[in-house]
Amino acid sequence: MKALSFLPLLAAASAHAAPLDTPLAAIRAVGREGAGNENASAAWRQVSQADAAALPEILKGMNGANPLAENWLRAAVGAVADKAIAAKTLPVPALQAFLMDTANSPGPRVLAFDLIQRADPALAGSITASLLDDPSNELRRHPVASLIQAGDEALAQGKKDAATAAYQQAMRGARDEDQIKDLAKKLKDLGQPVDLPRHFGFIMHWKLIAPFTNAERKGFDTVFPPEKEIVLDAEYEGKGGDKARWQDFTSQDDYGMVDFNKPFTMLKEVTGYAFTEFHSAEERDAQIRLGCKNGWKVWFNGELLFARDEYHRGAKLDQYKLPVRLRKGKNTILVKCCQNEQKETWTVEWQFQLRVCDATGTAIHPVP
Numbered sequence: 001m002k003a004l005s006f007l008p009l010l011a012a013a014s015a016h017a018a019p020l021d022t023p024l025a026a027i028r029a030v031g032r033e034g035a036g037n038e039n040a041s042a043a044w045r046q047v048s049q050a051d052a053a054a055l056p057e058i059l060k061g062m063n064g065a066n067p068l069a070e071n072w073l074r075a076a077v078g079a080v081a082d083k084a085i086a087a088k089t090l091p092v093p094a095l096q097a098f099l100m101d102t103a104n105s106p107g108p109r110v111l112a113f114d115l116i117q118r119a120d121p122a123l124a125g126s127i128t129a130s131l132l133d134d135p136s137n138e139l140r141r142h143p144v145a146s147l148i149q150a151g152d153e154a155l156a157q158g159k160k161d162a163a164t165a166a167y168q169q170a171m172r173g174a175r176d177e178d179q180i181k182d183l184a185k186k187l188k189d190l191g192q193p194v195d196l197p198r199h200f201g202f203i204m205h206w207k208l209i210a211p212f213t214n215a216e217r218k219g220f221d222t223v224f225p226p227e228k229e230i231v232l233d234a235e236y237e238g239k240g241g242d243k244a245r246w247q248d249f250t251s252q253d254d255y256g257m258v259d260f261n262k263p264f265t266m267l268k269e270v271t272g273y274a275f276t277e278f279h280s281a282e283e284r285d286a287q288i289r290l291g292c293k294n295g296w297k298v299w300f301n302g303e304l305l306f307a308r309d310e311y312h313r314g315a316k317l318d319q320y321k322l323p324v325r326l327r328k329g330k331n332t333i334l335v336k337c338c339q340n341e342q343k344e345t346w347t348v349e350w351q352f353q354l355r356v357c358d359a360t361g362t363a364i365h366p367v368p
Contacts, residue, residue: 202256
């Protein structure tokens with residue numbers, strides 16, 4: 001009879017140790033407009049009652065999950081982790097192993113780091129420095145912030161060389177605009193030059209041609225000569241009888257802004273093109289990241305990547321991220337930029353910024 005008293009405990013342990021493959025798959029199958037919600041809800045109840053030792057498995061279930069499924073799984077991780085932290089049973093070494101495996105997706109890795117911080121702040125602090133070159137920008141923020149703090153403390157003590165070294169190291173790892181701007185100012189104040197265009201990977205040298213018409217906003221869909229051929233010494237009939245010719249343009253802006261107003265003046269209802277060649281040292285995956293508040297199209301190696309027929313809705317760094325495959329050697333980039341008829345002062349911008357980088361935002365620099 002004594003042995004029988006252990007049966008409920010064994011049953012409970014068996015329930016907690018039950019394989020999670022099926023419920024995790026049910027959660028990952030959840031779709032839009034409630035598809036799979038009923039199954040996911042039942043599965044979530046099972047997963048959220050799992051033993052703390054299952055946390056790495058649940059986190060792994062987030063790899064490649066759609067946003068809805070990721071939210072379900074994130075909530076399950078929170079439910080399991082809260083109980084584990086209260087009971088001091090969080091599997092910190094297993095979470096650390098999950099975190100350090102960069103094959104896992106950024107989202108669950110960030111969540112693993114957050115759990116480690118809650119359970120063992122000292123360990124999280126010791127891990128932080130190793131994340132400076134991490135594929136996850138969110139994880140990079142921690143060591144960058146630590147280095148900024150170290151630099152600030154050194155500067156407060158009058159140790160300018162130590163502060164400069166800390167800021168420069170932080171800048172090498174920084175990928176988020178707010179941290180980069182902060183570091184650039186701190187280094188400038190210390191008399192240290194910062195090449196922001198190179199850090200971001202902005203393309204600064206272009207060939208520009210304008211003005212083609214955009215009357216009644218028809219220029220966006222009109223195929224002007226640069227979309228058919230790139231002949232840099234050609235001359236075309238432009239808007240109002242003006243001649244449209246290619247000319248050299250080099251941006252002087254720290255954030256690589258290509259401003260058509262500078263060479264062509266503040267024209268309205270016009271279309272312009274920018275062309276450049278990008279020579280890559282190797283064939284590789286990359287991203288073209290663009291910010292623009294005008295109507296625009298981008299072609300890469302003659303293929304249309306993306307287009308946006310919209311005007312003056314705001315622009316920001318990395319507003320659009322366009323995946324590409326760089327060829328080894330020469331690659332071509334053509335940008336079409338349309339200006340509309342509005343006359344308000346906030347509509348005068350006729351410009352874009354474009355950079356080439358990898359998925360983390362690390363600049364890819366062209367070779368001569």
